Amino acid sequence: MGYTNSPLVVYTKLSPNHSGQRTHSIDRITPHCVVGQLSAESICGCFTSPTRQASCNYGIGTDGRVSLCVEEKNRSWCSSSNANDQRAVTIECASDKTEPYAMNSAVYATLIKLCTDICKRNGKKKLLWLGDKEKTLNYSPAADEMVLTVHRWFANKSCPGNWLYARMGELAATVTAALGGVSVSGLQATSLKNLSEAEAVAKVGPLFTENQKESGILACVSMAQFILESGYGTSELAQNANNCFGMKTSLSGNTWPNSAWDGKSVYTKKTQEQNDDGSMVTITADFRKYACVEDSIADHAAYLLGAMNGSKKRYEGLAGCMDYKKAVQIIKDGGYATSHTYVQNLCSIIERWNLAQYNVVSGSTTISGWYRVRKSWQNAASQKGAFHDLTYAKQCADANPGYVVFDPAGKAVYPVTQTSSVPYAVRVSINDLNIRKGPGTNYAKTGQYTGKGVFTIVAESAGAGSKKGWGKLKSGAGWVSLDFCTRVG
Numbered sequence: 001m002g003y004t005n006s007p008l009v010v011y012t013k014l015s016p017n018h019s020g021q022r023t024h025s026i027d028r029i030t031p032h033c034v035v036g037q038l039s040a041e042s043i044c045g046c047f048t049s050p051t052r053q054a055s056c057n058y059g060i061g062t063d064g065r066v067s068l069c070v071e072e073k074n075r076s077w078c079s080s081s082n083a084n085d086q087r088a089v090t091i092e093c094a095s096d097k098t099e100p101y102a103m104n105s106a107v108y109a110t111l112i113k114l115c116t117d118i119c120k121r122n123g124k125k126k127l128l129w130l131g132d133k134e135k136t137l138n139y140s141p142a143a144d145e146m147v148l149t150v151h152r153w154f155a156n157k158s159c160p161g162n163w164l165y166a167r168m169g170e171l172a173a174t175v176t177a178a179l180g181g182v183s184v185s186g187l188q189a190t191s192l193k194n195l196s197e198a199e200a201v202a203k204v205g206p207l208f209t210e211n212q213k214e215s216g217i218l219a220c221v222s223m224a225q226f227i228l229e230s231g232y233g234t235s236e237l238a239q240n241a242n243n244c245f246g247m248k249t250s251l252s253g254n255t256w257p258n259s260a261w262d263g264k265s266v267y268t269k270k271t272q273e274q275n276d277d278g279s280m281v282t283i284t285a286d287f288r289k290y291a292c293v294e295d296s297i298a299d300h301a302a303y304l305l306g307a308m309n310g311s312k313k314r315y316e317g318l319a320g321c322m323d324y325k326k327a328v329q330i331i332k333d334g335g336y337a338t339s340h341t342y343v344q345n346l347c348s349i350i351e352r353w354n355l356a357q358y359n360v361v362s363g364s365t366t367i368s369g370w371y372r373v374r375k376s377w378q379n380a381a382s383q384k385g386a387f388h389d390l391t392y393a394k395q396c397a398d399a400n401p402g403y404v405v406f407d408p409a410g411k412a413v414y415p416v417t418q419t420s421s422v423p424y425a426v427r428v429s430i431n432d433l434n435i436r437k438g439p440g441t442n443y444a445k446t447g448q449y450t451g452k453g454v455f456t457i458v459a460e461s462a463g464a465g466s467k468k469g470w471g472k473l474k475s476g477a478g479w480v481s482l483d484f485c486t487r488v489g
């Protein structure tokens with residue numbers, strides 16, 4: 001099939017940065033955030049120098065105009081993946097410079113049009129967003145299917161940013177609707193309504209896992225918000241949660257413009273936000289109703305990570321926070337909820353449904369959410385109890401002298417050993433003092449020993465397997481047990 005270029009193009013400045021004709025026919029589209037509110041011309045301008053070693057097929061400027069940088073027949077240098085760029089049309093979109101790399105409505109509207117046009121000219125009737133990297137890369141599209149991919153799967157970047165990432169499902173559904181097809185992706189909210197709460201939680205949990213693995217928000221926290229808000233409330237999350245869990249059939253307050261989802265239902269509402277100086281400002285925000293659960297989750301995660309209060313993050317510290325109580329407190333303190341019992345309510349949902357089982361760290365470690373009271377982390381047989389609530393765990397340790405509270409990762413958190421002011425020098429009198437990667441015997445050995453001598457400790461931490469705690473070596477080699485160190489300065 002012959003390749004063509006989009007009739008939407010209003011400016012062309014071809015980049016020398018490409019690999020010539022594609023070796024694979026077009027069956028993917030990869031939208032990017034260009035990290036700047038650039039014009040269509042400026043996006044081409046980024047890629048005119050051969051030393052830049054980068055390009056894209058199309059650019060969408062901040063006013064929604066389209067430019068051509070690399071002809072569609074050629075393989076652009078855009079997504080950090082040869083395999084992807086051989087088969088993908090790549091699009092750089094004008095965006096904000098920081099997470100969530102938001103795009104304005106003109107850019108997003110053009111992205112929908114351009115994707116629709118690319119699909120049509122390449123004989124595709126459906127645009128698919130499968131959400132999951134492995135699933136997508138292993139998927140063989142049918143002759144009439146186009147698949148969306150994202151740069152973050154191929155490089156350590158946020159691209160296309162959490163703003164657009166949250167809308168990929170909506171983009172796919174809207175384009176597919178424009179092509180006259182029927183969108184099939186996603187777990188439909190309505191299909192959950194006949195399940196019991198436990199069944200709905202089990203079904204939706206893995207979706208949270210997938211989405212929040214990407215975003216760095218604890219799955220259990222935002223899942224608990226969904227469940228909490230499905231009982232009452234009129235917020236966007238409550239609407240989505242109610243759709244997902246179906247615990248209540250009607251909600252008062254906001255109504256959606258269309259009762260049946262049409263791929264573009266949006267309502268605008270005004271909310272009050274506080275500036276840095278304490279003054280209030282009215283923010284007008286668009287809220288969307290999603291047909292499928294994945295998009296609701298992704299959008300909520302993007303909101304929590306990207307919301308701003310003046311120039312500061314509204315929920316600073318949330319990204320990557322691994323302690324659900326702390327994360328819930330951050331959300332409460334950011335002004336998400338005013339109820340005095342919000343933190344308690346959310347934590348009790350997490351515990352009731354054991355939602356912490358859905359937390360995933362870097363795709364591997366599962367946090368179970370129990371505080372364990374033991375003599376040492378290794379000595380599981382000594383366990384006096386396991387508690388979701390740290391307060392009870394502390395009471396148990398107080399009642400049993402010599403016992404320590406360990407957090408779900410095995411780090412000793414109570415009683416806290418007295419911390420000395422650092423740095424200070426210690427003498428090591430044995431040859432084989434292990435250096436570990438972290439403060440505790442639950443962290444791997446680095447394979448190195450300090451040897452005998454005097455060393456400088458620059459940080460202290462309580463941790464499993466050492467009564468006096470752990471000291472961080474100034475050399476950066478790792479941590480050593482202070483049980484084997486004598487302070488000399």
Ligand SMILES: [Zn+2]
Pocket residue numbers: 032033078079151159160
């Ligand atoms: Zn990119």
